[in-house]
Amino acid sequence: MEVTIFTETLVPAPTTPRKEINMILLQAQGVGRSFDGIDLFTNVNLQIQDNSRVGLVGPNGIGKTTLLEIIAGIATPDYGAVTTRKNLSIGYLAQNSGLDSSKEIYAEMLDGFKELRAMEQQMHALEAKIADPATAKDDATYAATLKQYDQLSNDFREQNGYGYEAEIRNVLAGFNFAPERYHDQISTLSGGERSRLALAKMLLSRHDLIILDEPTNHLDIDTLGWLEGYLRGYKGAILIVSHDQYFLDHTINEVYELSPRGATHYTGNYSQYRQQRAANLDQAWKAYNKQQEEIAKLQEFVDKNIVRASSTKQAQSRRKQLEKMDRLKRPSGEQSAHFHFTAAKSSGNEVLKVRNATIGYAPDEPMAGPIDFTVNKGERIGIVGPNGVGKSTLLKSILGRIPFLQGDAVLGANVQPGYYDQDQASLNPKNTVLEEVWQEHPTTPEKDIRSALAAFLLGAGDVEKTVASLSGGQKARLLMTKLAMDHDNFLILDEPTNHLDINSKEVLEQALEDFNGTVLFVSHDRYFINSLADRLVVLSPAGSEIVLGNWDYYQEKQQEATNPEQANNTGVFGTTTTQKQTTNSQGAADYAAAKADQKAQRKLQRRVDAAEKTIEDLEAQKQAILDEMALPENATAAVKLQDMQKDVDAIDAKLTDAEAEWEAAGIALEDSEQ
Structure with missing residues (x-):
């Protein structure tokens, strides 16, 4: 496996065109990494096929860059292994890395095509030999030279030998380097310009797999649009980490979400991943809550019947059922901010x-x-x-x-x-x-x-x-x-x-x-x-x-x-x-109307959610008071019980209002979705 790392220097990649189609290029199996004895992530399973467009996402600090380095072969995992197809060419662009070179811009880009340029020189030499009268006099030499030239020119053509300089000019233009800048010394450029050139050379190197860590840094909107189009047509696989959701939406078609316990695979772009993830999380909560209700009912039966002679066997059976139950973990997501903005007073129109x-x-x-x-x-x-x-x-x-x-x-x-x-x-x-x-x-x-x-x-x-x-x-x-x-x-x-x-x-x-x-x-x-x-x-x-x-x-x-x-x-x-x-x-x-409808639906959904939360809180308050009323020491405290009953009645009144609000908001939401 050959890896090009764009950190300090660039190693040219082979220009042999890839012939495999829809084959597995790379697999990570049970990969994990730890620091100071603490696991950063474990049990990561990931697969990249020929022509894959993969996004790697996850919260800051989870280890996305570390995983990229492991996949690229720069770092070794503490657990598991990464296997690759034989002779796989990998290019890796580190975050905020810049091209370090004393050459001029265009000369540096040409360096990525050394093999093609050597073929071109050889072709010129063969052309001169074919034109030599001495060669023409020897039929065998002429035929062998012509055959060699035909084979070489065919290989040269298949590897875009007649178009690589046009490709260089296209990529440099995409990254805002005009022809009049081709002779600028790279060492004199800004950090952002050298970062763009590192990405340009990476793309021109035509690796089987390119790994990009935050490639949108230092790029303006027009350049981002050009890069998205270029990556969509790239004849190789791509693995990307980026904080730019729009960029991910327009470049990838599958997502791996990294967590401490592994990597979850989703199909589709970033927006589709968000929808699938939300649906999966909703399903996980439903399954968890359903099991918790079942556990509560079983436990309640055990607590009430374990000491009764008539039902103790049934209670023991329920207790064994509880002990054997494969309990679902409480669904959880990464910590995120939860702020909001509110205006103290209203402005004029x-x-x-x-x-x-x-x-x-x-x-x-x-x-x-x-x-x-x-x-x-x-x-x-x-x-x-x-x-x-x-x-x-x-x-x-x-x-x-x-x-x-x-x-x-x-x-x-x-x-x-x-x-x-x-x-x-x-x-x-x-x-x-x-x-x-x-x-x-x-x-x-x-x-x-x-x-x-x-x-x-x-x-x-x-x-x-x-x-x-x-x-x-x-x-x-x-x-x-x-x-x-x-x-x-x-x-x-x-x-x-x-x-x-x-x-x-x-x-x-x-x-x-x-x-x-x-x-x-x-x-x-x-x-x-x-x-x-x-x-x-x-x-x-x-x-x-x-x-x-x-x-x-x-x-x-x-x-x-x-x-x-x-x-x-x-x-x-x-x-x-x-x-x-x-x-x-x-x-x-039409657009404005559609956006207004979506906004109205979101507000209604928030009304429904808020009403549900209010009902849950009120029911919890009510249950806490009822539990306190049932305590033996309160059985004879008539005045205290009366006060607590008043609190229960007040909560019941609030519950009636909250349930009415929940029902009204729910009906309005259903109507808006029709």
């Missing part, structure tokens, strides 16, 4: 109006303008556009931190804006986590601040740490804690998903969806944009355009605009024929 605005830092160098849009109460609006166009600058100008070069932004009545800064500049690195929050909320009891921090996964072991010692993800969750405690009604968020793992991002999406205020956000996270945005403000140097939909709808409209059969205008959302305008408006209206 018009939250923000940006009028004829131009943004930038110097009048003679504007970034974008004119910009015009309105934000209404309850909307979730995303701002998108190319890097450097001024998306973050626009947010800061709206907040008055950077003056507009032209135009203005007006906040509506009773609007209280809260700001999330992707640079995390508002955090004091010298403060402890507890001090950072307490200084802004000095009258809040310490236990309440600790509870708020715990909701964002900043527990007892974190609150005494200094802000400077926190990871990027911990700082992001600290900022979210402060934002949630301010209870503003207009959240202005600049790249809020940066530094967050997948679980935290999904909780954030739900929290913002449930928020009873208004949201304006900048994000490059396409999955997040799709999940949250009602409308998009598309920024360009020429100004702004409004899209009545999410990221996918925006991409669909872009494709239509660039297709001459469907659109004849130069702008993506400019004026076309009346028929086209009508079609677009109807499509946007």
